[in-house]
Amino acid sequence: MAKDFPTRAENYSQWYNDLVIKADLAENSAVRGCMVIKPYGYAIWEKIQAVLDKKFKDTGHSNAYFPIFIPKSFFSKEASHVEGFAKECAIVTHYRLKSSPDGKGVVVDEDSKLEEELIVRPTSETIIWDTYKNWIKSYRDLPILINQWANVVRWEMRTRLFLRTTEFLWQEGHTAHATREEAIKESETMLNVYADFAENWMSIPVIKGTKSPAERFAGAIETYAIEALMQDGKALQAGTSHFLGQNFAKAFDVKYLNKENQLEYVWATSWGVSTRLMGALIMSHSDDHGLVLPPKLAPIQVAIVPVFKNAEQLAQISETVIPIKKALEAKGISVNYDDRETYKPGWKFSEYEFKGVPVRLTIGPRDIEHGTVEIARRDTLEKEVLQLTDIENKVIHLLDQIQKNLYDRALSFREDNTFRVDTWDEFKKILDDRGGFISAHWDGTSETEEKIKEETKATIRVIPINNAVEKGKCIYSGKPSGQRVIFARAY
RNA sequence: CGGGAUGUAGCGCAGUUGGCUAGCGCACCACGUUCGGGACGUGGGGGUCGGAAGUUCGAGUCUUCUCAUCCCGACCA
Secondary structure, eight states: OOOOOOOTTTOHHHHHHHHHHHTTSEEEOSSTTOEEEOHHHHHHHHHHHHHHHHHHHHTTOEEOOOOSEEEHHHHTTSHHHHHHHGGGOEEEEEOOEEEOTTSSSEEEOGGGEEEEEEEEOSSOHHHHHHHHHHHOSBGGGOOEEEEEEEEEEOOOSSOBTTTBOSEEEEEEEEEEESSHHHHHHHHHHHHHHHHHHHHHTSOOOOEEEEOOGGGSOTTOSEEEEEEEEOTTSOEEEEEEEEEEETHHHHHTTOEEEOTTSOEEEOEEEEEEEETHHHHHHHHHHOBTTBOOOOGGGOSOSEEEEEOOSSHHHHHHHHHHHHHHHHHHHHTTOOEEEOOOSSSOHHHHHHHHHHTTOSEEEEEOHHHHHHTEEEEEETTTOOEEEEESTTHHHHHHHHHHHHHHHHHHHHHHHHHHTEEEOOSHHHHHHHHHHTOOEEEEEOOSOHHHHHHHHHHHSOEEEEEETTOOOOOEEOTTTOOEESSEEEEEOBO
């Protein structure tokens, strides 16, 4: 057997890397910092996509698709945007290969140099706004509410599976509005969509808030984010929604004629979540036995494992199981009846635990005799023997319970690891001893934020929305502050 | 790009001061017994020891160069 599941606390990253491979989710590919997402992992992503896609459509958005390549000149049009992404771009400079003169392999054909280099999109604001310019003439053309499911490439110095890969999958929404108020409302709406998804589907409690200027998206006026706390005490930004003001409209000259026949620049938002969500899922709920998935996102919600010695026994068990499977499926539950003869029950139990399948039913000769079934839940690892009568509803009820329990568990973890701190010594001590969210006063300046980051590696994760007004003194500078903000070390 | 570590079978690893045919566990294949928490026995298949050059009678082991991966920083969703 390969290495046993590592104990979690010792080295979270190592555990995490082992976990995702063991749980059959992803592995590093031959390409630097990119990931191969295996079928089971991709099935989780497809679930995430399906739910979000519906939410986007329910809020009036449509899907569209824009090119993966962006002419270099587009980038220079919005100053802070280019500054934010310049250091992490993959650039296409040539379009042809030729046989190597030494006969070994191929080399770049220098004659095929592009006149203007193409950037592999790190995000699509520029090419989309260049397109919107042609779509928007009148107030009647607004709003434009578009989402794109795509891959993007950011050549980060350091990669980390799921959390920061060179290529990642995401969705990016790009909207155009006639008024500032409408655009702000849009970014807030999408923030709420993300928060709802995180909490009610992923069972991950999040703090909604705005980012400090230092953490803001390149080119945004305001960045809204949902911030989650992982089991190792580090914060993870799980989704962002940006109010872009008129920055991109001005950079790409996108104007419309209003009802008064006056030309005005349009107002913009963009918002996105990525395969990082899968990292959040893994790091929020998993335990030393493997992945733990919230039922609403689990590709397999119920696994049924028959215990049998021979074909006759299996046939007998199947007679009982197949109607149960059908009844569950009729209620929208995904069921995997694992009647493979090539693996034994114990092996299957472990496998479904690795994969985080929320509910497992086990049926053997003993159960056939008594009209019972063993039901095991992944979140608590508890097992129970139940009567078969009305088993579908019992299972559905349990799935709901697990969904809720995972959220409650994650929430109480976050509460236990959120600290109101008023002294600098305590601030540093908590960060070093246990991590977590620290709610503390901040004087509102970037200088202070930068100093705190230098000294502790902690950053301001969010300024919570609807934050309580509270007079206090900045944890670092001692200057007056009007509210507490959330600090943490982050991924 | 700095600091540290590691590259030996699909995975995880051992391999002594250079020495004989390169090993172990898991996985894989065959047969048998098993099957309610990753079964066991017997037999079997699988290796450019990351790559290149060098030292040597002889290199997985020593030297130089190189490539890759991981961890810690800088950068970031």
